[in-house]
Amino acid sequence: MPALMLQGTGSNVGKSMLVAGLCRAAQRRGLRVAPFKPQNMSNNAAVTSDGGEIGRAQALQALACGLEPHTDMNPVLLKPETDVGSQVVVQGKRLTTAKAREYAKLKPQLMDAVLDSFNRLKAAHDLVIVEGAGSPAEVNLRKGDIANMGFARAADVPVILVGDIDRGGVIAQIVGTQAVIDPADAALIRGFAINKFRGDPSLFDDGYALIEQCTGWRGFGVAPWFADAWKLPAEDALDIAGPTGTDGLHIVCLRLSRIANFDDLDPLVQEPGVRLTMLAAGEAIPGDTDLVIIPGSKSTRGDLAFLRAQGWDIDLQAHLRRGGHVLGICGGYQMLGRLISDPDGLEGPAGTDEGLGLLDIDTTMTADKRLTQVTATHAASGNPFSGYEIHIGRSDGPDRARPFAHVDGQPEGAISADGRVTGSYLHGMFSDDAFRAAWLAGFGVQAAQSSYGDTVESTLDALADHLEQHLDVDGLLARAR
Structure with a gap:
């Protein structure tokens, strides 16, 4: 069954949100779709139907697919306990606590668990949409990588590279990524998308064309800032909306x-x-x-x-x-x-x-x-x-x-x-x-009459509509292999 992977030019470029929106868009096309993230680092975990834990973002993506969260959707979860060490959760269960250098030695054995979970999802669904972690441009971490190109190469999954224009320098983000990664890794990238644009997207037409010219990659569109993102469960505590007034x-x-x-x-x-x-x-x-x-x-x-x-x-x-x-x-x-x-x-x-x-x-x-x-x-x-x-x-x-x-x-x-x-x-x-x-x-305090669950569902639909309007969703899904 086909799969497609979204990797980012850096952390917090909006990969999790884009995967959720694409999952809902694929589900509305009648596809049995599932999310997958080989490795996540987050202390915001969700308890799964099979008695384990995964990253909260993958639980939201599962909801977008109409599925119960399962440990196969995020087989490696790192939960930071100190500035230098994290608990390592594999297929929902704690394996050990490791510092960064110790974790690097664990990666070869973790790849087996990652591919095991991924292959089970592929066998049970029409499409798997994969989310990378961090950036493939972190070439110092490429050896033993299980989160980005290491996984994509091992599983033979095509990649779409996502850049965040809101933080500035998106041309350098994408062109620079191609410049520093291994040519064999770059060969897996089928195109790029721009996320979090504020204002008139046509103002970026020249920059968009320049990226296509410099990389030879096809662009799949520019997604404006999704204003209702705050209505979805936050992956990071910094993303939780602050007070909007002085009452209540x-x-x-x-x-x-x-x-x-x-x-x-x-x-x-x-x-x-x-x-x-x-x-x-x-x-x-x-x-x-x-x-x-x-x-x-x-x-x-x-x-x-x-x-x-x-x-x-x-x-x-x-x-x-x-x-x-x-x-x-x-x-x-x-x-x-x-x-x-x-x-x-x-x-x-x-x-x-x-x-x-x-x-x-x-x-x-x-x-x-x-x-x-x-x-x-x-x-x-x-x-x-x-x-x-x-x-x-x-x-x-x-x-x-x-x-x-x-x-x-x-x-x-x-x-x-x-x-x-x-x-x-x-x-x-x-x-x-x-x-x-x-x-x-x-x-x-009198609570609102609206249902929280219904709000999340309607926001996922609105997110899918948003991506359908601004990205070539059919083109993206067609790149799955």
């Missing part, structure tokens, strides 16, 4: 250095009665904050130290004295307790740290990782909702007697005696429209 329930999320699984925020951004602020390092928690969210983290003790370095622990005490509320999710829940113990050094150096002391619980990190989709019942409202768990560690203590929810009849999470500090391991709760409405009602 003011929710502040602490942007931790290893923030993970922040898809909890996407549905809240779209609520007109909510003002969400992503608080950057060095910024104080504003005095008009109603609720502070401490999100998930890939390194709980490391991010607890980061939180304290910003003075946010002091700000949280002041916030609570003003009558504010705090919600800790997953790693944020663990930080709210009295102690966090990691005796085996699973997330860094072994040891025990004092938590924020806002919940009467203790957490111990354990090697067994809980990775599952769940159906829960909110203890306060009785509303059922769907979510997922993705964490190591077990938490227990007196405040667990006041659970946030119940899962399979068992208490989940904890609430402080005054009811203003809540912790839970459950992600994805706010995607459930009924639960989100009930939860916001507790803060005196």
Whole structure:
């Protein structure tokens, strides 16, 4: 079955969005299409139907295809734990933690897993649309590459090169890529596309022609900036939309250095009665904050130290004295307790740290990782909702007697005696429209009547329409082999 790969001239050129749009366009043509990314680096993961985890972007692309996310769609996931080391997840399960040089030695054995997953997808679908990572112009990383041209050569997949005109220098991005890569790699490139254009695309006609002339590659069009991208789940915390006004329930999320699984925020951004602020390092928690969210983290003790370095622990005490509320999710829940113990050094150096002391619980990190989709019942409202768990560690203590929810009849999470500090391991709760409405009602906010899931679906359709209008989608799909 045919496949086509989109590679970028750099990171964040919009490959993930383009693959999602092309997947939806192919699905609307009646094709059984699936997304694939050989290697992704992200702490924003999705739990899959087969009990593993993949990058959040591939989960969105699966939705665009009308499929459940599966670990074969992203067989190698790197989850940064420190500035120099990442957890290596292979076909949905943790393999090891490795530094950059150690990871390079792993790549040959990882290629087998990558091709294994890719071939299974090809056998089950009419078309596989592949997303590269970073850029093929990073020739210093070409040896043993499994993410870009190394994969494309091994799997014999044709490539379309995507340039980002919004960051400037797109002519040099594309022409320069051809200049530095191996000629055998360049031979796999079937053309290029320009993404994120603002203004009148005809103003770039001469530049577009120059790229075609210099490279000999065919251009497949110029895609303008897609204004509704913020309505889709964000792959990077920096892409989450900021506040658009000064009214409404003011929710502040602490942007931790290893923030993970922040898809909890996407549905809240779209609520007109909510003002969400992503608080950057060095910024104080504003005095008009109603609720502070401490999100998930890939390194709980490391991010607890980061939180304290910003003075946010002091700000949280002041916030609570003003009558504010705090919600800790997953790693944020663990930080709210009295102690966090990691005796085996699973997330860094072994040891025990004092938590924020806002919940009467203790957490111990354990090697067994809980990775599952769940159906829960909110203890306060009785509303059922769907979510997922993705964490190591077990938490227990007196405040667990006041659970946030119940899962399979068992208490989940904890609430402080005054009811203003809540912790839970459950992600994805706010995607459930009924639960989100009930939860916001507790803060005196009326939720929008629209469905979050329907909004994501309609935005994927709008994205496909956008690409159909500005790119030669039929020409692109015809290049699949």
